[in-house]
Amino acid sequence: MKKRIVALCLLLTLCLSFFACGQRISQEEAIAIALEEVESQTGLDLTVDMADCEKIPGSYRVTFLSSEMRTPVSITVDAETGGIAAYESLK
Secondary structure (H helix, E strand, C coil): CHHHHHHHHHHHHHHHHHHHCCCCCCHHHHHHHHHHHHHHHHCCCCCHHHEEEEEECCEEEEEECCCCCCCCEEEEEECCCCCEEEEEECC
């Protein structure tokens, strides 16, 4: 009986952790969102190849560097909503 209760508790915990994850965007989606943002801010035509994407807790940080830009631009994209969390020009 104790084993069944423990198994049920573990199953419930697993289910709750699964549903708590929520919908997350992919790295490719984060790059596309950041690319659109940088292009609208700078007026430059950039490509996905110019993006360097790193996963940080709860977000993606996408950095762009091209010969047309004086400094790299970094966009932080929220991994759950796909919203822009930060925009910064790195010096």
